[in-house]
Amino acid sequence: MKLDRRKDLLGIKDLSREEIDQILDTAIPMKDVIKRDIKKVPTLRGKAMVTIFYENSTRTRTSFEIAGKYLSADTVNLAVNTSSVQKGESLRDTLKTIEVMGFDLMVMRHSMSGTPHYAARCTKMRVVNAGDGQNEHPTQALLDMFTIREHKGTLENLKVAIVGDIRHSRVARSNIYGLSRYGCEIRVVGPATLIPPEVEKLGVKSYYSLEAAVKDADVVNVLRVQRERQQAGLFPSLDEYAELYMVSPERLKGAKDDVLVLHPGPMNRGVEISSSLADSTQAVINEQVTNGVAVRMAILFLMMGGAKDEIAG
Amino acid sequence: MKLLVKGGRVIDPENGRDELLDILVNNGKIAKIGKNIRAKDAQILDAQGKIVCPGFIDIHVHLREPGFEYKEDLATGTRAAAAGGFTTVCCMPNTDPVIDNMAVARFIKEQSQRRGVINVLPIGSITKKQGGEELSEYTDLLAAGCVAFSDDGRPVMRSDVMRNALEYSKMFGVPLLTHSEDAYLSAGGQMHEGFYSTFYGLKGIPAAAEEAMVARDIILTRLTGGKLHICHASTAGTMELIRQAKAEGLQVTCEVTPHHLTLSDELVGSYDTDTKVAPPLRSHEHIEALRAALLDGTVDCLATDHAPHHLESKDCEYDMAAAGISGLETAVAVIMDRLVNTGILPIADLVRLFTVGPADIINLPKGRLNISDAADITIIDPELTRIVEPEKFYSKGKNTPFKGMQLTGWPWATIVAGKLVYIDGNIAEE
Numbered sequence: 070m071k072l073d074r075r076k077d078l079l080g081i082k083d084l085s086r087e088e089i090d091q092i093l094d095t096a097i098p099m100k101d102v103i104k105r106d107i108k109k110v111p112t113l114r115g116k117a118m119v120t121i122f123y124e125n126s127t128r129t130r131t132s133f134e135i136a137g138k139y140l141s142a143d144t145v146n147l148a149v150n151t152s153s154v155q156k157g158e159s160l161r162d163t164l165k166t167i168e169v170m171g172f173d174l175m176v177m178r179h180s181m182s183g184t185p186h187y188a189a190r191c192t193k194m195r196v197v198n199a200g201d202g203q204n205e206h207p208t209q210a211l212l213d214m215f216t217i218r219e220h221k222g223t224l225e226n227l228k229v230a231i232v233g234d235i236r237h238s239r240v241a242r243s244n245i246y247g248l249s250r251y252g253c254e255i256r257v258v259g260p261a262t263l264i265p266p267e268v269e270k271l272g273v274k275s276y277y278s279l280e281a282a283v284k285d286a287d288v289v290n291v292l293r294v295q296r297e298r299q300q301a302g303l304f305p306s307l308d309e310y311a312e313l314y315m316v317s318p319e320r321l322k323g324a325k326d327d328v329l330v331l332h333p334g335p336m337n338r339g340v341e342i343s344s345s346l347a348d349s350t351q352a353v354i355n356e357q358v359t360n361g362v363a364v365r366m367a368i369l370f371l372m373m374g375g376a377k378d379e380i381a382g
Numbered sequence: 383m384k385l386l387v388k389g390g391r392v393i394d395p396e397n398g399r400d401e402l403l404d405i406l407v408n409n410g411k412i413a414k415i416g417k418n419i420r421a422k423d424a425q426i427l428d429a430q431g432k433i434v435c436p437g438f439i440d441i442h443v444h445l446r447e448p449g450f451e452y453k454e455d456l457a458t459g460t461r462a463a464a465a466g467g468f469t470t471v472c473c474m475p476n477t478d479p480v481i482d483n484m485a486v487a488r489f490i491k492e493q494s495q496r497r498g499v500i501n502v503l504p505i506g507s508i509t510k511k512q513g514g515e516e517l518s519e520y521t522d523l524l525a526a527g528c529v530a531f532s533d534d535g536r537p538v539m540r541s542d543v544m545r546n547a548l549e550y551s552k553m554f555g556v557p558l559l560t561h562s563e564d565a566y567l568s569a570g571g572q573m574h575e576g577f578y579s580t581f582y583g584l585k586g587i588p589a590a591a592e593e594a595m596v597a598r599d600i601i602l603t604r605l606t607g608g609k610l611h612i613c614h615a616s617t618a619g620t621m622e623l624i625r626q627a628k629a630e631g632l633q634v635t636c637e638v639t640p641h642h643l644t645l646s647d648e649l650v651g652s653y654d655t656d657t658k659v660a661p662p663l664r665s666h667e668h669i670e671a672l673r674a675a676l677l678d679g680t681v682d683c684l685a686t687d688h689a690p691h692h693l694e695s696k697d698c699e700y701d702m703a704a705a706g707i708s709g710l711e712t713a714v715a716v717i718m719d720r721l722v723n724t725g726i727l728p729i730a731d732l733v734r735l736f737t738v739g740p741a742d743i744i745n746l747p748k749g750r751l752n753i754s755d756a757a758d759i760t761i762i763d764p765e766l767t768r769i770v771e772p773e774k775f776y777s778k779g780k781n782t783p784f785k786g787m788q789l790t791g792w793p794w795a796t797i798v799a800g801k802l803v804y805i806d807g808n809i810a811e812e
Contacts, residue, residue: 160699181701184585204582204583205583267580270581
């Protein structure tokens with residue numbers, strides 16, 4: 070199956086390697102559009118999309134919105150905190166209301182895992198998951214994979230370490246599902262309380278030692294630490310977390326010389342990543358943001374039915 | 383008023399019966415059991431090819447009345463029970479108001495006699511308002527017809543309160559039915575903690591949340607000499623603890639549900655809220671352990687934990703959904719199809735686990751076919767194949783993960799005190 074034949078993009082879990090390749094390949098010409106002086110192609114003129122975010126995220130929502138606009142789709146952001154959601158309206162009713170306004174596609178973020186899956190069953194609109202609870206963040210993983218492929222030339226058989234709060238991370242899960250399609254050796258590392266049960270059955274190796282996990286790594290993906298995890302008693306303090314797991318140039322000495330450092334942002338400098346590393350040439354954190362727009366353009370293009378030959382060349 | 387149930391395979395484990403027999407019912411009581419009974423003035427019920435058993439008993443249902451009649455009431459709940467082959471159910475006290483006083487217990491007894499179609503026995507709360515602090519008035523509750531005590535759904539977290547409840551209830555010889563869950567370990571959890579909670583990104587509820595409480599309550603039972611019944615036991619560790627407690631001679635019993643015996647946590651991947659239940663659907667290792675415990679006698683009875691919900695509390699985000707399964711109308715068919723027809727569980731064990739098993743836990747003189755006892759009889763058609771269609775349930779709760787499944791072996795007739803209340807798909811309304 071290809072993405073253009075699918076109603077919804079809910080998770081990397083559901084995608085074949087062929088579909089991932091299709092998205093990443095389509096994102097290449099999209100990135101060229103972003104670099105142009107006139108950043109607009111008429112491909113999705115007459116199509117309408119709405120972003121509905123039940124959890125704060127300025128960058129992901131902005132990224133989807135500008136991706137839609139570059140493709141000439143009409144984009145609307147539903148601000149959830151001021152909408153009827155606060156009045157106790159059910160999600161099904163909210164979706165119906167949006168649907169009958171004529172939207173073709175909805176981008177949804179929700180703090181509860183599986184909500185985009187439920188939403189997809191409630192509505193005829195196409196649904197793109199922009200992050201659901203602890204489950205998946207498919208577009209983040211796709212932009213991470215796009216960035217890795219650009220730098221490494223391939224996704225095949227790389228050694229990738231994912232560092233931090235694996236248990237609660239949808240970014241980690243989507244990356245694991247995606248990279249494992251390409252035979253990557255995936256290592257996850259973090260404090261024992263932040264490693265989910267039976268994680269190795271996902272085909273990854275799990276570590277408590279940062280140095281061991283990054284040894285010979287081609288890529289290190291550093292996850293954001295949520296302060297609420299410390300408040301929930303999962304580790305004693307941010308200082309102790311930094312002592313054990315802050316990724317820095319010194320602690321990456323055992324990795325490959327050309328190791329690529331990713332971070333989904335926003336960063337807690339001095340907690341999960343040192344400033345010296347974040348600002349180094351190994352870190353491609355800003356590139357990830359640009360690539361995010363390109364990948365989301367590719368997804369919107371494929372899902373809202375732009376014809377193949379309309380890809381701006 | 384005579385009824386002659388003719389030619390069925392009568393399975394009555396307590397009396398060692400398993401043969402083709404007739405049963406004559408007269409004035410609501412069992413008058414005669416034997417071969418080729420003739421009774422010229424009796425209504426004949428041809429039970430050839432059917433399995434005829436003592437009336438099935440479910441000691442764990444939520445009938446929702448008073449307080450939550452939009453989910454279920456005594457009229458619909460008892461009809462669902464009759465359609466599911468049950469002649470007696472025990473209803474849990476998490477109503478509004480809670481069954482923590484005589485008035486509510488009497489209301490349920492009286493209303494179920496008036497508007498219901500089967501026997502309803504209320505369960506009183508362990509603590510007032512199920513608050514986990516002060517004991518309810520057990521003497522009054524027993525006088526009003528309660529048969530056991532439970533704070534189901536709200537585990538008694540305070541160990542001292544549980545100790546007192548076990549000690550105090552000992553005087554009356556009735557069991558405490560516990561929903562064993564350490565609320566701190568399960569907080570925020572949506573499904574069983576294990577590989578699939580990792581895979582689906584839902585917060586897990588570890589088996590230890592149940593086992594820690596089961597262990598505590600067994601230890602308190604040892605301390606007090608009380609009588610403990612573990613509701614909906616769902617883990618391998620729980621079964622091991624109960625096995626040890628029984629070997630030690632403690633008065634500890636347990637029930638398992640049809641869904642925990644047949645459905646695994648893998649099913650949650652659709653984020654279908656009908657799969658959300660407390661305790662959660664477990665992994666295959668646990669299911670295997672429950673089945674082993676069913677066969678070795680560790681499990682005393684089957685119970686549905688019938689938990690009907692209205693559509694709105696299930697048609698929503700997974701985290702927001704109410705936990706529970708509407709189980710009365712599928713329980714027998716699920717066990718027949720998945721465990722009996724597959725050769726895992728002998729049919730006589732199914733009958734025992736739905737009759738004498740539950741009856742003995744609450745000291746109820748039912749669950750056997752004895753002459754001059756009230757004629758509560760359940761008849762199963764082992765050949766009948768049907769698809770589970772929740773929209774056709776008598777229950778108001780259409781919430782079931784068994785929806786759409788094809789099952790073979792369904793209740794065919796339900797007789798309560800000699801009265802045919804359910805026959806061949808229909809409730810016999812007066």
